[in-house]
Amino acid sequence: MTPDTSNQIWIYDTTLRDGAQREGLSLSLEDKLRIAHQLDQLGIPFIEGGWPGANPKDVQFFWKLKEQPLQQAEVVAFCSTRRPGTTAAQDSMLQAILAAGTRWVTIFGKSWDLHVTESLKASLEENLAMIGDTIEYLRSQGRRVIYDAEHWFDGYKHNPEYALQTLKSAIAAGAEWIVLCDTNGGTLPHEISQIVRDVVKAIAPEESSPSKIQNPKSKIQLGVHTHNDSDTAVANAIAAVMEGVRMVQGTMNGYGERCGNANLCSLIPNLQLKLGYSCIKDEQLKQLTQASRFISEIANLAPDEHAPFVGLSAFAHKGGIHVSAVERNPLTYEHLEPETVGNRRRIVVSDQSGLSNVLAKARSFGIDLDKQNPACRHILQRLKELENEGYQFEAAEGSFDLLMREALGQREKFFELKGFRLHCDIAPCDGESNCLPYALATIKVSVNGKDILEAAEGNGPVAALDAALRKALVNFYPIIGQFYLTDYKVRILNSNTGTSAKTRVLVESSNGHQRWTTVGVSTNILEASYQAVVEGLEYGLLLHSSAKVALANS
Numbered sequence: 330m331t332p333d334t335s336n337q338i339w340i341y342d343t344t345l346r347d348g349a350q351r352e353g354l355s356l357s358l359e360d361k362l363r364i365a366h367q368l369d370q371l372g373i374p375f376i377e378g379g380w381p382g383a384n385p386k387d388v389q390f391f392w393k394l395k396e397q398p399l400q401q402a403e404v405v406a407f408c409s410t411r412r413p414g415t416t417a418a419q420d421s422m423l424q425a426i427l428a429a430g431t432r433w434v435t436i437f438g439k440s441w442d443l444h445v446t447e448s449l450k451a452s453l454e455e456n457l458a459m460i461g462d463t464i465e466y467l468r469s470q471g472r473r474v475i476y477d478a479e480h481w482f483d484g485y486k487h488n489p490e491y492a493l494q495t496l497k498s499a500i501a502a503g504a505e506w507i508v509l510c511d512t513n514g515g516t517l518p519h520e521i522s523q524i525v526r527d528v529v530k531a532i533a534p535e536e537s538s539p540s541k542i543q544n545p546k547s548k549i550q551l552g553v554h555t556h557n558d559s560d561t562a563v564a565n566a567i568a569a570v571m572e573g574v575r576m577v578q579g580t581m582n583g584y585g586e587r588c589g590n591a592n593l594c595s596l597i598p599n600l601q602l603k604l605g606y607s608c609i610k611d612e613q614l615k616q617l618t619q620a621s622r623f624i625s626e627i628a629n630l631a632p633d634e635h636a637p638f639v640g641l642s643a644f645a646h647k648g649g650i651h652v653s654a655v656e657r658n659p660l661t662y663e664h665l666e667p668e669t670v671g672n673r674r675r676i677v678v679s680d681q682s683g684l685s686n687v688l689a690k691a692r693s694f695g696i697d698l699d700k701q702n703p704a705c706r707h708i709l710q711r712l713k714e715l716e717n718e719g720y721q722f723e724a725a726e727g728s729f730d731l732l733m734r735e736a737l738g739q740r741e742k743f744f745e746l747k748g749f750r751l752h753c754d755i756a757p758c759d760g761e762s763n764c765l766p767y768a769l770a771t772i773k774v775s776v777n778g779k780d781i782l783e784a785a786e787g788n789g790p791v792a793a794l795d796a797a798l799r800k801a802l803v804n805f806y807p808i809i810g811q812f813y814l815t816d817y818k819v820r821i822l823n824s825n826t827g828t829s830a831k832t833r834v835l836v837e838s839s840n841g842h843q844r845w846t847t848v849g850v851s852t853n854i855l856e857a858s859y860q861a862v863v864e865g866l867e868y869g870l871l872l873h874s875s876a877k878v879a880l881a882n883s
């Protein structure tokens with residue numbers, strides 16, 4: 330790989346190594362392989378796979394990857410410099426990195442004199458030798474070397490002469506990339522700019538301008554690796570790029586040690602769409618949102634819904650004034666087109682809504698609604714009244730669709746509820762200390778004028794109620810057999826009133842292809858659950874009958 334274009338930024342992903350240093354994140358071997366392939370598809374040129382020798386999983390990762398090779402990315406193995414008082418050839422870590430069999434390796438070494446004397450307990454001269462020997466040895470074994478200058482910015486602030494000597498040691502030994510790390514994440518963008526300018530001058534005195542350091546003929550290229558402890562990791566990386574740095578290290582979703590690393594999901598679109606640099610192909614950029622969500626799924630971490638560019642809310646419009654303007658021209662409240670990063674515009678409804686929200690939502694539900702229709706104002710008023718009572722329609726679009734149809738006289742009556750009764754018990758199950766919760770629900774519904782009485786058991790009242798309702802309806806609507814609950818969330822709305830507080834229940838249902846959410850609110854948690862479960866079934870039937878109509882008309 331020869332870096333050769335002046336506006337090309339080489340993205341270096343370290344999700345699998347620094348990202349995995351995040352508290353609460355643990356990736357299996359299989360997870361790591363899936364993420365590597367996802368990053369490869371996204372067009373990331375360098376993927377740091379791990380530290381072989383640090384743990385068996387990272388050793389296996391590089392072996393497994395040989396069986397399932399990447400399409401375009403260079404997979405990079407990571408390691409420290411040799412230990413003090415030994416030789417590179419004798420260091421077992423360096424044998425492990427060679428055994429990983431990658432073309433590229435990244436070596437991190439100490440730039441800050443404090444770290445040399447305190448962490449390594451070595452002399453300043455020995456540290457320079459450790460950096461030089463390690464890189465020379467790996468070069469002699471045919472590896473291409475990226476040098477991560479750990480604590481570069483702090484080291485430079487404390488002892489610039491020594492810090493620069495460490496870089497010169499790495500360059501003299503044959504490193505191709507010098508990556509300046511803000512390891513503690515405490516540096517601010519203006520300091521990054523100044524220090525990168527100083528480095529450019531110091532390591533290429535005869536070509537001390539960013540355009541020269543980018544020059545393909547210049548052997549050394551600079552990179553940056555920033556942490557987010559001051560919440561400026563992305564801004565810091567951008568500041569470095571604007572001073573001539575051409576490799577940016579970061580992680581997907583900003584995962585990483587402590588507060589995380591520079592978030593590639595923000596960096597890539599900022600560099601490419603705002604600053605005109607080239608990172609990945611435009612078609613690949615359109616996969617960014619999907620890749621971010623896939624990786625959070627694999628990492629078993631809830632996606633950050635408010636993440637810039639890729640979050641669910643990144644292009645969600647709630648305020649009525651915003652929605653009205655966005656409907657006329659999206660530029661009014663969007664910094665870029667959501668589709669460029671694979672995201673989409675969403676209009677949410679709430680007590681902050683105006684008519685524009687209602688109209689936009691109606692359109693998305695396939696309801697033909699005109700602003701002049703008096704039902705429009707009625708829907709808006711009803712929405713605000715219900716939200717005032719504790720309902721929340723932002724996350725319960727199924728219930729909002731039903732509310733609109735009700736107001737328009739278009740709500741299909743699939744069934745009518747006549748009532749339900751619940752009996753709950755905690756019964757000893759084995760005569761000893763273990764107890765089993767038990768619930769029995771009886772329910773009466775009417776379908777096409779016919780009354781049905783059914784009963785069902787469950788390990789809790791909501792499960793029993795849900796089962797009884799399905800039993801009563803399934804002969805009339807066999808499709809109900811395919812519906813299931815995927816989530817059930819309870820929120821106490823006015824907790825200061827203790828056990829008589831109002832409860833909001835959100836129920837998410839699925840038919841295997843689609844998901845929808847419905848809401849119920851009551852001072853009685855069972856009543857709130859009942860409302861949400863019933864609307865969930867009703868909305869599932871509505872989706873099914875609309876799909877049948879669409880099919881019949883096609």
Ligand SMILES: CC(=O)SCCNC(=O)CCNC(=O)[C@H](O)C(C)(C)COP(=O)(O)OP(=O)(O)OC[C@H]1O[C@@H](n2cnc3c(N)ncnc32)[C@H](O)[C@@H]1OP(=O)(O)O
Nearest residue numbers: 380382383384409410411412413437438439448449479512
């Ligand atoms: C800035 C970064 O994020 S760097 C990456 C950090 N990531 C990790 O630490 C995750 C993987 N790490 C590990 O699995 C383990 O820490 C290992 C296998 C690397 C080392 O384990 P151990 O030998 O038990 O040492 P320990 O974890 O206590 O680390 C301290 C040792 O590392 C040495 N060390 C620290 N930095 C460096 C360096 N740049 N070059 C060489 N040695 C180093 C220290 O001198 C110390 O050696 P000593 O115990 O002989 O005095």
Ligand SMILES: CC(=O)C(=O)O
Nearest residue numbers: 437477479480510512
């Ligand atoms: C190398 C690295 O991960 C750091 O300095 O933060």
